[in-house]
Amino acid sequence: MEFLYEYGLFFAKTITFVLAIIAIVAVIASSAIKQGTKKGELEITDLSEHFDDVEHEVMQHLLTKEQIKQKEKEEKKQAKETAKADKKSVKSGEVEQETRVFVLDFKGSIDAKEVFSLREEITAVLAVATPKDEVFVRLESGGGMVHGYGLASSQLDRIRQHNIPLTVSVDKVAASGGYMMACVANKIISAPFAIVGSIGVIAQVPNFNKLLKKNDIDYEQFTAGEFKRTVTMFGENTDKGREKFNEELEETHQLFKGFVSDHRPSLEIGKVATGEHWFGIKAKELGLVDDIQTSDDYLQLANKSNKVISIKYVVKKGLAEKFSKAASMSVDRIFSNLWQKNRIFPS
Structure with a gap:
């Protein structure tokens, strides 16, 4: 009886706490939804200043006091000579603007949802950049949905249409949709062991029809249009449906190959559009990339003669969203603490 009493008390406490937290989370989530569309803001970082600070800090440890x-x-x-020269240029009306390298980062997911931020960043760059400047994109993506990466590629193409040099750097991976984005650039650089290529299309659909039949479960699907649905997860797929589905994959592949060929006409597209991927060194031999170099080396060198600026569009979480997340994470902690405090062992 004592065991049942302690267990019941523990269970009642747990349920009370969990229900209270769920109620709080529900209220906060409802409040967050009512806030409407969230707006982000641009975060602009002077990378040139960062490089200079790092160099200065290292030199402080290497030089003697007299040398410093x-x-x-x-x-x-x-600095005085530069300021004097700038003043003179302003008076004479011959001010020459310092060339700039605008750095953007794109780390793509399956649905390429990051394109939301990318479009804002590119819009900001195009508002101030000139053909004397350069846009440098640090790209990392293993690909994903065709329409998502198609839009991301179109966003990069906006830079090319404004005659602004575009360089894409691949430190880890730019495969499939990732390479679709990369090929838009005037120049592609890659780390030696970065994964590049995978110019192909894949689709995988599990089918549970046999399992449903085994358990005497009927599945009915109603469509208007012969090929409204070609293959299905629960129905019985037909040879005609499979054939049509393969035709659609092949059509997408042809579009992909055409897109890559248009942007990199020197490629032997039949040789590289097999769905295979290669490491950076081999990718350079095949013409998929132009140089073997990391983004760090490129930017450090660019800093010698350019102003290097990072632009990032960030959607900041509202107070309600932050509190909601914190409250959700607290449920597990509370349950764990209650268990440790009131743990019951059978005798």
């Missing part, structure tokens, strides 16, 4: 003083004098002198 001498270097600081030289830097002050250089």
